[in-house]
Amino acid sequence: MIHEHHTIEPNKRNLFISVLLNALITIAEFIGGILSNSLALISDAFHNLSDTMAIVISYVAMQIGKKQSTLKNTFGFKRIEILAALFNALVLIAVSIYLFYEAYNRFFNPEPIKGLLMFIVATIGLAGNLISVLLLHKDSAHNLNVKAAYLHLLGDTLSSVGVIIGSALIYFWNISWIDPLLTIIIGIIILRGSWVIIKETIEILMQASPANLDLEAIRAELEKHPEIKNIHHIHAWRLSDTIIHFQCHADVKKNISIMEGDKIRNDLESILQQQFNIDHITIQFEFDVCSDKKTIKTGSNPTRYC
Structure with missing residues (x-):
């Protein structure tokens, strides 16, 4: 979002x-x-x-x-x-x-x-x-x-x-x-x-991660949410010197409804906005879909879904 x-x-x-x-x-x-x-x-x-x-x-x-x-x-x-x-x-x-x-x-x-x-x-x-x-x-x-x-x-x-x-x-x-x-x-x-x-x-x-962002710290903070099992495939970059974009996959602990997903997403976005000053956020919810649970996706195609 x-x-x-x-x-x-x-x-x-x-x-x-x-x-x-x-x-x-x-x-x-x-x-x-x-x-x-x-x-x-x-x-x-x-x-x-x-x-x-x-x-x-x-x-x-x-x-x-x-x-x-x-x-x-x-x-x-x-x-x-x-x-x-x-x-x-x-x-x-x-x-x-x-x-x-x-x-x-x-x-x-x-x-x-x-x-x-x-x-x-x-x-x-x-x-x-x-x-x-x-x-x-x-x-x-x-x-x-x-x-x-x-x-x-x-x-x-x-x-x-x-x-x-x-x-x-x-x-x-x-x-x-x-x-x-x-x-x-x-x-x-x-x-x-x-x-x-x-x-x-x-x-x-080159869309490098902003120097002031610790992706592992962000991941750890988001994973404190009671409904989140794992945060992975994180991407963070700057569109300009002041605008930071962030996206990630969020593996939830149970199969949730769209309404429940909206609430969880709002919680995660609040954390990113208030603690890390990020306001362009995209979160993709999953339920045991990806086998690769690393912070960033490695390999020749890091933007591929899973």
Whole structure:
């Protein structure tokens, strides 16, 4: 049985302000990076550009995800948000590779850098990033796309701090190699954040069991019901980052009527909803039908009936 699920709508105003701020920061850092000849500042601009793209794509994906289910797309369009998050992460990896390449060249071909201008622009970028991080912090806990954008912004905030420190070292002590070093550090930060998103999106697309669900614990809890003999062939997966689907076979102790089955199912669904935060539930009742009573069905066809 499928129940209505509840998702938290991200604050559209906060998303819009974050997009506007990042667009302005990107322009400022590109211009500042060119004028100051700072690769670290230009790399920070690329990072901010990817942040802006991430937020825009996330918003568009969330709007598409609201579309009603159709006869063709019976699960709806929520997976578009997962695909968008994966796309954002892959773009960031491409940006990281480019930054590593440019930093490598700059190590062996150092160029003079205007440290003061670099410092001023990086400080402006830091202020804008901090505001955006604060705006998206709350929503990032409930939506994978906003989380992706939030991680981008958090990484860029840290990189802006590094650029500010680097600009001071360049201005006062003329340590020019700090610029490509900062670029590499920024690239590593981007890669790390990207891997977190890619790992989670792949798990969702592969229909892996949610990491916070212990299937054996769920089975044990459901089998405490006085009318249940055995719970087996469990499947649990996420349709999106917030929607969990669950199905299982429930072997009852006696031959029951449909009315009795409805009552037992309601009891089991209440356990799954209240204790495990699952609200898309399908339970198939059996009476000594399956010989395989394992938690999950093994073999080449795990979706086969028995």
